[in-house]
Amino acid sequence: MLRFICKRILVIIPTLLGIIFIVFGIMALTPGDPAKVILGEKATPEAIEKLNKEMGLDKPFLVRYVNYVLDLLHGDMGNSYRSGREVSEEILTRLPTTIRLTIGAIVVAVCLGIPLGILSAVKQYSFFDIAGTMTAMMAASIPAFWLALLFILLFALKLGWLPSNGSESFRHYILPSLSLAIPTSASLLRLTRTQMLETIRQDYIRTARAKGQVERKITFRHALKNALLPVVTVVGMEFGFLLGGAVICEQVYSINGLGTLIINAIRMKDIPQVTGSALFLAFFFMLVMLLVDILYAYIDPRIRARYQTRSKK
Amino acid sequence: MQDTLLEVKNLSVDYETDEATFYAVNDISFKLNEGETVGIVGETGAGKTTTALAIMRLLPARTGRITGGEILFKGEDLLKKPENEMRLVRGALISMIFQDPMTSLNPVMTVGKQIYESLEIHNLEHKSKQQLEERVDELLELVGIPARRKNEYPHQFSGGMKQRVVIAIALACEPKLLIADEPTTALDVTIQAQVLEMMHDLKKRFGTAMIMITHDLGVVAETCDNVAIMYAGELIETGRVEDIFEGTLHHPYTKGLFGSIPDLETSANRLHPIDGLMPDPADLPTGCRFHPRCSQCMEICKTTHPKRVSFNGHDIVCHLFTEGGAGK
């Protein structure tokens, strides 16, 4: 198991370099002169050229890429063109807010979607199942940012139960997390249901029935673990989706998180800030996928075995 | 005279889907004495597995429906039992081995645990965990697997080994009746022989009665006391194994079945397979179900369903035969 984790962590390194390359490459395509952005429209051509040289922007792309990676190793992501402060500092002050928001959302989505999906599958074609899947179908089609607006309208403006913006207390996170979580929990419900139905049809479930096992234990001991395998992967993917959703939702609730930072940076053509923030989010997503893989191997002995035999070679 | 263990009387099973009703098993009856083996032989889709699932009451809940008949096990009708009592019969008194060992075991549970589970469910004597674990070891050794492998997962075993595990699960509580649904079809020929031999030994040792479902006449000849030939959901010929393999009176379909096996002793140039396909169970032919494929089909066969004719315990359902006398 430990060996599997180590291997999996080693695999991250080339992927990470690849991600940096892609994000850095896309940002390098941005038209316009960064020095102009920093110095303003009135700067003299000589001053612009001088600054470009100072920042190493006159060098070829690959050299800049390598330099960027080397700087990254020291934790240096450059300075924001706009605020002049260190990019990493700007990110780190806002990161906890965004992470709290997405983790809150994924926890709610998992706690709602998976149990309801199991229930729906176990009681297939019951009133609950039909009502549940229909609601889920609709919920999965609702944009999270619209749901956020409706929530503010109802719970903040009409009923006054919860605050509509900011991130000062736990109460502030309730509406944003919920509006992010509901569409995701709907798709998790649907996936869990299909997976459960598929699993219940397997031969080994029939074997368990032939043993005389009670239906409840068949569901929890035999079907659940097998059915949840693909669900675990999708939860990881949904996490990436939620990170994207959070970027938009932060706008609605005026939360000063990484999403707001990134959108403002895009508007101001603050390239180092956009690059750094995008990298951070991608890196965070990768960590989540790593966790998912480890969890997967923990549940499924076949995956574990594959890594064991491979490492023996 | 031995005691009757299982008696199936006029059993009929349908599958109902949105599109059509499939008449999978139609009015079949047979008896099985304690310790004996009956072979149910027929083509794929003849209703063999459905019969087995009906006895276990494991038909697909939404579509499968038992439309008539009785299944008497030790004189009690299993069809009248409530589900919670039936659950205590499954695995403890009647066990089943399924066709494909590759998919019959839960891939994320160790084989030891899967055997243990069976013991745990029917642990009426309240044995300790320790005792049950010992029994798991014993069972594994019994089916020829070293007990130290009990913490391994199914994917670490070969097909033959998996089927041994499945057999260990089925025999865990020493059932009175074992239903084996094509237990060797998915295995290599050499492994088939080993597994069959093992099953035969264990059956003798525990005095278990067995229903052997197969399309392999060789397996029947080796393991069974009685044989039932199934076609389109009906038992068209039943009798002792000698009647079927050595007797001269046969249903044309049985003759056809034997005609499709190459025989080393008589050198024939070609096999004599039965022409045509099994009828669609949603649209069975009138009269005798076999008449469209029968080489000896008569006018009466197309309209009237034949009656069962018995020759001293050897029953044939065909218009060629009349009570007390042979046919043509």
Next chain:
Amino acid sequence: MNGNMKDASPKKHVSLSLTEDEAVNFKKKSQLKEVWRRMRKNKMAVVGLCIFTVIVLCTIFADLIVDYDKGIDQNIEIRLQSPSAEHWFGTDMYGRDMFARIIHGTRYSFVMGIVAVIVGITIGGTLGAVAGYYGGIVDTVIMRIMDTVMCIPFMLLSLTIVSALGPGLVNVLIALMLSMVPNYTRVIRSAILTVTGMDYIEAAKSCGTPNRYIVFKHVLPNAIGTVIVQATMSVGSTIIAAAGMSFIGMGIQPPAPEWGSMLSEGREYMRYSPYIVLFPGLAIAFSALALNLMGDGLRDALDPRLKD
């Protein structure tokens, strides 16, 4: 004793008088019919198809339904009105007719969703087919790149691309398209791999059928089902994503009547007139719902196993 031979299964005899091509065509035709028949029986799928048809008709005949100018011309005197006989969906903060804006809005997010998916599938599908069919080094290189790109969340990648290209309809379209390529490469590659593993492909290969023929005649038709289902479903989520981009001001710029930017503009005024955020959101949700329902129905129709 007669039988000691192990395989005594009675052989079934089928006479094949059709040529291979005829058989393929026959199968395809009856399969399509069968899928259509099953789909028609599925009420939810029919509802989805109806909504979809209505939206498509709105897209095509928007100008006949309501004047574009009504959704663009500002008239402060009638601002923030509730729905009435004259203004079915009310008016926005500039007094523009919301109904006109919503109907003409179908030409943005809805069309973008469909176009992005079609182009994304074409690019991703080609890459996936090449990777899946040829395997080896080609496969490794393509998939490594795609796996890396897929480590960047969809929305984030689109945002990064838009920030490099600048906001605007075409740029958002490009960003969404490129962001979904890796996913389709993966889906189509695995669909191709599943199919190429099948016995009938082995059979075709062993008969010496040329590669090209195998891919077009056997592999693609059999992989297409999965792809269509996937595509239908993702049009729904792409519509939401496109609207989301406009919502944060990265997509189509006002005053164009785009649903996402209508929501974003209306945000400030929703406490005075909730309708201003209600209808554009409903439009997005219904478009996505229609495609999700259709995708679901298609999946069930192509794979009836799940239904019983």
